[in-house]
Amino acid sequence: MEAIHDRYTDLETYHLHTIETKKFKTATIALKFTRPLAREQVTERALLPFILQKGTEKYPSERELRLQLDELYGAKFTINSTKKGENHIITFLLDIANDKFIKDEDQLMQKGLDFLHEVANNPKLIDGVFDQDIVSKEKETLENKIKSIRDEKMQYANMRLIDEMCKEEPFGIHAHGYLDDLEKVTPKTLFESYQKMLHEDRLDVFVVGDIDATHVENNVKQLFTFDREPKVDIVRSEKSVQVTPNHVTEAQKIQQGKLHLGYRTNVTYQDEEYPALQVFNGIFGGFPHSKLFMNVREKHSLAYYAASRFESNKGLLFVFSGIAPEKYEQAKSIIIEQQEEMKKGKITKDELVQTQKAIIHQLKETIDQPRGMVEWYFQQVIGNKSWTSQEMMEAINKVTLEDVIKVANKVQLDTVYFLTAEEGGNDSE
Amino acid sequence: MIVNKLEIPRIDESLYQFQLENGLNVYLYPKPEMEKTFAMFVTKYGSIDQKFIPLDEQEWTSVPDGIAHFLEHKMFEKEDGDVFQQFSERGASANAFTSFTQTAYLFSSTSEEKGNVETLLNFVQDPYFTEETVEREKGIIEQEIRMYDDEADWRLFFGLIGALYKEHPVRIDIAGTVDSIHSITHHDLYKCYETFYHPSNMQLFVIGNFDLEEMKQLVESNQNSKSFIEPGEIKRDFGKEDNEVFKKEEVIEMPVTTAKCMVGVKEKIDQLNPEQLLKNELVRDLVLDLYFSKSGTYYEKLYQEGLMIDSLRLELIMEDSFGFTAIGASTTKPEQFAKEVKQMLLSLKNETINEKAFQRAKKKKYGELIREFNDLEETASNFVSYFQQGVDYRDAFSVLENVTIEDINEALNEWISEERISTCMVVPEKE
Numbered sequence: 001m002e003a004i005h006d007r008y009t010d011l012e013t014y015h016l017h018t019i020e021t022k023k024f025k026t027a028t029i030a031l032k033f034t035r036p037l038a039r040e041q042v043t044e045r046a047l048l049p050f051i052l053q054k055g056t057e058k059y060p061s062e063r064e065l066r067l068q069l070d071e072l073y074g075a076k077f078t079i080n081s082t083k084k085g086e087n088h089i090i091t092f093l094l095d096i097a098n099d100k101f102i103k104d105e106d107q108l109m110q111k112g113l114d115f116l117h118e119v120a121n122n123p124k125l126i127d128g129v130f131d132q133d134i135v136s137k138e139k140e141t142l143e144n145k146i147k148s149i150r151d152e153k154m155q156y157a158n159m160r161l162i163d164e165m166c167k168e169e170p171f172g173i174h175a176h177g178y179l180d181d182l183e184k185v186t187p188k189t190l191f192e193s194y195q196k197m198l199h200e201d202r203l204d205v206f207v208v209g210d211i212d213a214t215h216v217e218n219n220v221k222q223l224f225t226f227d228r229e230p231k232v233d234i235v236r237s238e239k240s241v242q243v244t245p246n247h248v249t250e251a252q253k254i255q256q257g258k259l260h261l262g263y264r265t266n267v268t269y270q271d272e273e274y275p276a277l278q279v280f281n282g283i284f285g286g287f288p289h290s291k292l293f294m295n296v297r298e299k300h301s302l303a304y305y306a307a308s309r310f311e312s313n314k315g316l317l318f319v320f321s322g323i324a325p326e327k328y329e330q331a332k333s334i335i336i337e338q339q340e341e342m343k344k345g346k347i348t349k350d351e352l353v354q355t356q357k358a359i360i361h362q363l364k365e366t367i368d369q370p371r372g373m374v375e376w377y378f379q380q381v382i383g384n385k386s387w388t389s390q391e392m393m394e395a396i397n398k399v400t401l402e403d404v405i406k407v408a409n410k411v412q413l414d415t416v417y418f419l420t421a422e423e424g425g426n427d428s429e
Numbered sequence: 430m431i432v433n434k435l436e437i438p439r440i441d442e443s444l445y446q447f448q449l450e451n452g453l454n455v456y457l458y459p460k461p462e463m464e465k466t467f468a469m470f471v472t473k474y475g476s477i478d479q480k481f482i483p484l485d486e487q488e489w490t491s492v493p494d495g496i497a498h499f500l501e502h503k504m505f506e507k508e509d510g511d512v513f514q515q516f517s518e519r520g521a522s523a524n525a526f527t528s529f530t531q532t533a534y535l536f537s538s539t540s541e542e543k544g545n546v547e548t549l550l551n552f553v554q555d556p557y558f559t560e561e562t563v564e565r566e567k568g569i570i571e572q573e574i575r576m577y578d579d580e581a582d583w584r585l586f587f588g589l590i591g592a593l594y595k596e597h598p599v600r601i602d603i604a605g606t607v608d609s610i611h612s613i614t615h616h617d618l619y620k621c622y623e624t625f626y627h628p629s630n631m632q633l634f635v636i637g638n639f640d641l642e643e644m645k646q647l648v649e650s651n652q653n654s655k656s657f658i659e660p661g662e663i664k665r666d667f668g669k670e671d672n673e674v675f676k677k678e679e680v681i682e683m684p685v686t687t688a689k690c691m692v693g694v695k696e697k698i699d700q701l702n703p704e705q706l707l708k709n710e711l712v713r714d715l716v717l718d719l720y721f722s723k724s725g726t727y728y729e730k731l732y733q734e735g736l737m738i739d740s741l742r743l744e745l746i747m748e749d750s751f752g753f754t755a756i757g758a759s760t761t762k763p764e765q766f767a768k769e770v771k772q773m774l775l776s777l778k779n780e781t782i783n784e785k786a787f788q789r790a791k792k793k794k795y796g797e798l799i800r801e802f803n804d805l806e807e808t809a810s811n812f813v814s815y816f817q818q819g820v821d822y823r824d825a826f827s828v829l830e831n832v833t834i835e836d837i838n839e840a841l842n843e844w845i846s847e848e849r850i851s852t853c854m855v856v857p858e859k860e
Binding site (some may be wrong): 358360 | 432438440463464465511517518520521522523537538566567572574576580583684722723725726729732735738739759761767769787789792794796797799800802858
């Protein structure tokens with residue numbers, strides 16, 4: 001274990017985070033552009049990562065851009081878009097070998113920064129807008145991606161659950177965009193969205209690795225001199241109260257049913273009870289020792305997987321399980337019962353202690369990975385609360401049974417979604 | 430006992446290796462800068478090991494499909510409860526997987542790593558199977574199989590393997606079928622266990638934040654306190670497989686919105702020689718990079734022709750007894766994709782690679798090799814997998830440094846030919 005040196009610098013128009021660590025053989029650089037989720041912009045923002053990887057002024061085709069990455073000793077580069085709470089985030093991520101392990105090379109970090117700057121700042125343009133041909137091809141790519149969510153049953157069920165649950169809230173907006181809106185995208189409108197991203201979004205830059213923070217900071221400052229005037233910042237969600245649970249069932253030609261439940265936790269990252277929420281989720285369904293796994297899978301053999309996961313910024317919790325279609329009622333009541341028991345305090349000291357250890361282990365595992373490190377720091381930005389991993393671990397250890405019971409009573413079931421087999425879709429041979 | 434210090438000069442690190450009297454091979458790789466310790470206890474026993482002569486017997490025996498995976502599930506259950514619990518009590522997370530050739534039990538922990546290693550060794554070396562516990566597992570595994578049945582990528586991959594191979598058991602689903610798992614008994618499990626879980630067929634790899642000397646003593650005294658029968662050679666039978674593919678084409682109809690297609694090249698058995706394995710694998714990898722990665726010329730062509738959606742899926746598998754390369758994608762034109770990729774593969778022989786492109790591809794591989802050492806799981810699993818095939822993974826550095834364009838040209842002559850190519854498609858069901 002080593003001490004981690006992190007440094008945060010506010011550079012007027014963006015925020016720089018440098019994290020010095022000797023754990024990794026590579027350095028990771030991330031640019032995160034954030035703005036509030038909005039239906040009007042989300043489809044174009046979902047399309048941008050595809051377009052921006054297809055070429056720049058200096059590397060005018062995808063192939064040339066990738067050849068440059070090969071030249072940088074196989075630097076790994078992606079751009080993606082996601083949501084975190086009710087924010088939409090476009091992330092540029094570059095992972096590049098530390099040149100101290102490479103003969104005759106000592107400028108890799110600088111070249112990596114140059115590359116990122118080029119991709120973010122100088123996309124390939126024709127007559128001042130994106131290339132029509134690339135835009136139409138990539139619209140097709142995104143169209144296919146959106147359509148094929150239906151083929152990934154777990155992902156589809158999860159999306160449908162959130163659709164039903166957050167109909168009236170920004171969180172319900174699909175981060176991957178909408179087919180209806182995609183039709184209307186033109187090279188010009190897309191370019192305008194890109195410019196908004198570049199100039200108006202909140203921007204956070206992260207550099208993680210065996211680096212010299214001062215040196216990196218100077219380089220970044222010199223290079224990243226965008227003409228920026230940020231107009232938006234992180235949004236933090238309103239908590240919404242739920243009345244009676246909503247039940248939705250849908251049928252497809254499938255072998256295995258997907259039973260997904262959505263809850264409102266009424267606790268988010270800044271709240272005092274956040275550590276207790278983590279522990280609640282851990283006892284409920286976060287681990288193989290959790291109540292869901294032990295009861296749905298081990299005791300009743302109903303599923304191969306049964307687990308829960310919580311969302312820190314909006315205050316949601318989801319349960320996932322894959323069951324035989326005819327076991328719906330039984331599985332549902334077992335899942336619901338697990339929370340009811342926790343409300344009443346049916347939690348053993350062992351469950352509590354095991355879960356605390358497991359959460360601390362998970363946290364340490366996260367910061368043993370370069371990307372995990374970036375996400376740990378970025379969550380603090382989104383969640384508007386900064387603490388060290390040490391402080392988080394202490395807080396987890398201080399959580400008492402009473403704290404967990406209190407949280408268990410705040411968590412409310414909102415929606416039960418079931419993706420089941422069409423009639424005759426599941427003939428057992 | 431001799432402890433070998435294995436240096437990896439290119440990344441300035443070392444690990445330690447020794448073999449115990451019972452035959453177990455142990456690797457210890459201390460990395461004090463990490464929070465975590467990761468350990469895997471692995472047997473060279475996977476889904477393909479279906480026909481064998483049990484240890485201490487003379488006759489060949491065959492067992493039901495999916496039994497190695499079933500056995501893996503059942504190792505976690507003991508008379509006094511679930512082993513996951515013991516790891517959980519120390520905040521560790523445990524898991525296991527079964528592949529074509531391996532069953533691996535693993536944990537990662539950030540405290541009490543010695544206790545966890547002890548638990549890992551003990552639970553894998555203490556089988557407990559009864560009729561009742563075996564029956565109860567069938568429902569869970571049936572759900573696992575049905576989950577895979579709904580996954581188009583999984584079906585595509587196994588559909589392709591089933592077309593490439595006629596006899597070799599790699600063609601069987603790792604988890605078996607709903608029917609085959611229902612015929613498994615606890616007697617079958619014991620028979621497989623006794624044969625394949627002998628320490629001489631296993632490896633222990635521990636990497637991360639732990640004390641070398643203490644860990645070494647723990648493993649040694651733990652193993653010395655147990656007794657095992659004399660190790661013998663395990664005889665396995667994979668059937669007689671031709672070099673040609675079984676079927677040129679496989680089509681699977683499924684309720685999907687987008688079609689998928691995969692083209693595979695089956696390896697000739699003489700390409701799987703352990704002494705050449707790293708090199709043979711590397712040249713294939715370099716060729717895939719030069720032509721089918723995002724910086725490759727064929728990739729660009731497939732994209733321009735609108736034959737693939739988003740990106741290509743590349744697979745390269747080379748084991749003792751089977752091997753293949755596969756190139757796949759989601760596509761609106763599966764037939765054309767199949768035809769075009771097949772044509773590309775066959776035309777590789779006529780392409781010339783220039784020195785600059787070759788050096789760049791080598792650079793890329795070098796950076797990737799270094800990056801792999803960020804990841805404890807990947808490092809452990811590379812060392813163990815190659816060890817099982819008689820290869821020292823550290824040689825990957827020198828093999829890469831020494832590879833030449835001539836090596837690629839030579840390999841291309843042996844690697845790809847028409848009668849060893851199959852295609853597989855997953856297409857939407859007809860209305």
